[in-house]
Amino acid sequence: MKFFEKYESIVSQQQFRYVFLALLCIFTITLFPVNWDGNEENYFQLSYKTVEPTAFPENHAIFDASRGRIVPEFLIGNLVKYLGYETSHAIVRILAIFGYAFALALLFRNFKFRVVDATLIICAFILAGQQLFGGAWLFRGGESKVFAYIFVFLSIHNCLNQKHITALVWLAAATYMHFLVGLFWTVFIFSTVFFYQKNILKLLQYAGIFTLMMSLLLALLVPELLIKTDVVADYTSDYIYTRIRNPHHTDPFQSLYVFLASWAIGIAKLIIIICFGVYCFKKDSTNWLSALTWVAGLYLILFLIISFFDRNTLFFGKFYLFRPTGLVLLFFIMLAVIQIRNSITSNTPYYFVTLFCVASALLPIAKEKVLQIKTPEPRYATAELIETVRNNTNENEIVLLDPANKWDTKAIQLVRDIPRPTLVEWKFVPTQKVDILRWRNLMNLKERLFEQGCDYANAEIKYFIIFSVQRYEPFSSCSEILYKDENLIFLQIQT
Known part of the structure; x- marks a missing residue:
């Protein structure tokens, strides 16, 4: 019961409630369920097929034998089975709205962010494209990775309060919801924990606990990596998945033109963010978020190096090595807001900048949503x-x-x-x-x-x-x- 009492006491605090309500308004605008995106079409049908395979004919376009998404597929699939696609879609989006608002309000509380700070952070993040490179996003749809990010935020909140086992539990939940999101941020977060603790035995203990919690999922995934097949195509599965289907997410080194046009600017931004994280850490070595930012940034540099040497075999492409850029960008904006807030003498320019970001980020989205509600576009299937x-x-x-x-x-x-x-x-x-x-x-x-x-x-x-x-x-x-x-x-x- 103490676990829930802790969150109840936080919710009762006035500033938390104001920030939560502000974030709730923002995410209602960005995630309100008036339309579907392509990812949702894929994952909702795949989830329904997992729990009700007989509802799909033999040559249906949705097929994937991977069990890596077994938990979200079971949850969403049963929603679709009993409530239908449209109601399930609305429920998942609404849960995402409330989940993001609660988890981020909780995280922001650690930095004493006010409503204006929280609003500026999220709107600036949306304006910045929600990622550095690789096409990641956080606040555009309702799918399993959204809930994984929510659990990651809860994990970071617990790490900031020295509750590392609770943080591990949230990271395990994130990994069950989305294997790559959870795994990447488990490595990043506990690398940062180790950086502060310098205790290898403690790190091994955390790794053992996490591995134990993940044993069920690992038992399903490891055989998939080792599977052999007689099916033949014109290219290897890694080449097909990475270079043919998902190069915008996974393949920065397919050509010099693509690298310069689509990746180089984002990589330059990443280097700036790492330097800024180090600068903030040197100013205040207790600033855990600054350490996490540059640690995660250095891992992304390592992933770029791996991707360069893997540019011919493309083995690592399927792991979406650049997915973490979204959160790294968000943490950079949080650090920037902390620095600005601590250095300004007048709040007036700060409020004007926030209003500009709100108008620029949210008004176009709100206008589009209102138009879709008033005059919804008919589907092709009349x-x-x-x-x-x-x-x-x-x-x-x-x-x-x-x-x-x-x-x-x-x-x-x-x-x-x-x-x-x-x-x-x-x-x-x-x-x-x-x-x-x-x-x-x-x-x-x-x-x-x-x-x-x-x-x-x-x-x-x-x-x-x-x-x-x-x-x-x-x-x-x-x-x-x-x-x-x-x-x-x-x-x-x-x-």
């Missing part, structure tokens, strides 16, 4: 399209979706909306080795079918959805249009 698909296809016949709109969320939603299997989708790349190779082979088949049309007929796939008249041209001499509107064409190959 009632007439769904009825046409049902009337012209058998239950297990594949309807192949045009890969031209692979980043369009409304196109991605057709996988869930069309009552037929869609075979494969660019967005829904699996993480297990065998499935990555299968995904690549199916994507190659899909590309050939759409590029060559009638010249590359496949007896097993007769139904296609195409997103433009130009894309219809290769099929014009051998197909019948069953449905057409301003967004798409649904056709059948005539044999």
